[in-house]
Amino acid sequence: MKINWKNNFLLTKLLISMVLICSLFISIAVAEQKILNIKHCHLKGIKEQVKCGSLQVPENYQKLNGTKISINFAILPAIDSSQNKEPLMFLAGGPGQAAVELAAGLKIAFKEIHKTRDILLIDQRGTGESHALKCLGFSEQDPYLTIPEEFSDEQIKTCISRLSGDLSQYNSENAIRDFDAVRQVLGHKKVNLYGGSYGTRAGLVYMRLFPDSIRSVVLDSVGPIEVPIGLFGQSAARSFTLLLKHCQQESACNTAYPNLAQEFDMLITRLEKTPVALNIPHPRSGNNTNILISKGKLISHLQFKLYSVSGRSLVPLIIHQAYLGNYLPVAGLISESETGVNMNLGLTFNILCNEDFSKITSDMLKLDAHNNFAGKFSNSIFKQACSLWPKYQVKDDFYQSVTANIPTLILSGGLDPVTPPSNGEYTRKTLPNSHHIIVDNVSHGVATSTCAALIINEFLTSLAPKKLDESCLENVPKESFMTSLNGGA
Secondary structure, three states: OOOOHHHHHHHHHHHHHHHHHHHHHHHHHHHHHHHEEEEEEOOOOOOOOEEEEEEEEEOOOOOOOOOEEEEEEEEEOOOOOOOOOOOEEEEOOOOOOOHHHHHHHHHHHOHHHHOOOOEEEEOOOOEOOEOOOOOHHHHOOOOOOOOHHHOOHHHHHHHHHHOOOOHHHOOHHHHHHHHHHHHHHOOOOOEEEEEEOHHHHHHHHHHHHOHHHEEEEEEEOOOOOOOOOOOOHHHHHHHHHHHHHHHHHOHHHHHHOOOHHHHHHHHHHHHHHOOEEEEEEOOOOOOEEEEEEOHHHHHHHHHHHOOOHHHHOOHHHHHHHHHOOOOHHHHHHHHHHHHOOOOOHHHHHHHHHHHHHHHOOHHHHHHHHOOOOOOOHHHHHHHHHHOOOOOOOOOHHHHOOOOOOOOEEEEEEOOOOOOOHHHHHHHHHHOOOEEEEEEOOOOOOOOOOOOHHHHHHHHHHHOOOOOOOOHHHHHOOOOOOOOOOOOOO
């Protein structure tokens, strides 16, 4: 029998290549076993056992053999996993929120989705347990005695000096590379994305970098790539003006506060001239507490209340009582900041100063400062911090509109003080397979404050953003307001 040496040689070469390829995959799997760690765990506010994990990734993706950082994540396993549906990956806001810390609230908000889908939470690099960039000096300050007007260059310099790592690598694109690395090692061919607030910006970056990894996207309270984050003066004033209008339209509110706009202006003028120093019972402990209230402190706490409908209901009462000289309701707002959202401000400044504030011109700042709510205070802290913050270069193509043909549902609240519906329209116009729902009587975060989570669940099944049953949103009530210290309406 004649032997075909040529074919035999090719067959041998093919077998050797297959062995080498298999060896390569084995090496990769072994490497992943060393850097990926998953275990059962318990998270605060959740009774059931969930899964927690960490993944070692390069700090600098251009230096794969260089410094590694650990990315922390948690998995809330689907109640019924038999259908093996693609998970929902949650992208946190800020930038600076740690997703895993929000697990308990998200489990409630997305309970229908959680019935059949895993919910995947990843601490963005620079937050939580993923090499957190905290400005510890800020959190150590007494919230009752410090005022924003005393925010100093020294505080920023101290914050920067305490941060570790190459700050240029803690950017939005590297965060998305981390998220997709977690997706990959967990074995998910595709994921569904839900991004809220800054998480929408992260979601848009994900759509650009890894479109083939994404099955669908929900963008709730949008921060478009084309619109720099940080210009909140006009949007906050718009939200506050709507509050004043709705108070006038509600009989009980208008009767209780017929001159609310004038009282606000006079209160702000008074505090701008002379901050108020008081000694009052601590809102929670009852112990005597010194408190200093300035224009900036009042504005910042009122603006935070504009983020939710429940918070907005208190604003007229707080303004009116402070105008009358009773600052106890304001003290109550300040006490909430002691147990409020944990923000990793080092990451907040690092991203916004380099990816957003660098695109904001002096004319844009002047225009934003011309408003009837916060004035120039709306951007003064970012302006000051960003003048000192270490710089990194962002490529021009980062700011190009995202045009990925991925099923996308966009949600906006009509009362939102930071991401108004016009932001959602920017994104809708460039995404060919998208639908924008605007809920007039909702503020920041539509899914967590309305029945929209049910609509999202339907969307994740149908992938038809323009053919969803939105009827439950018709029942969202108009704003109502507290008209007395006893809680009466």
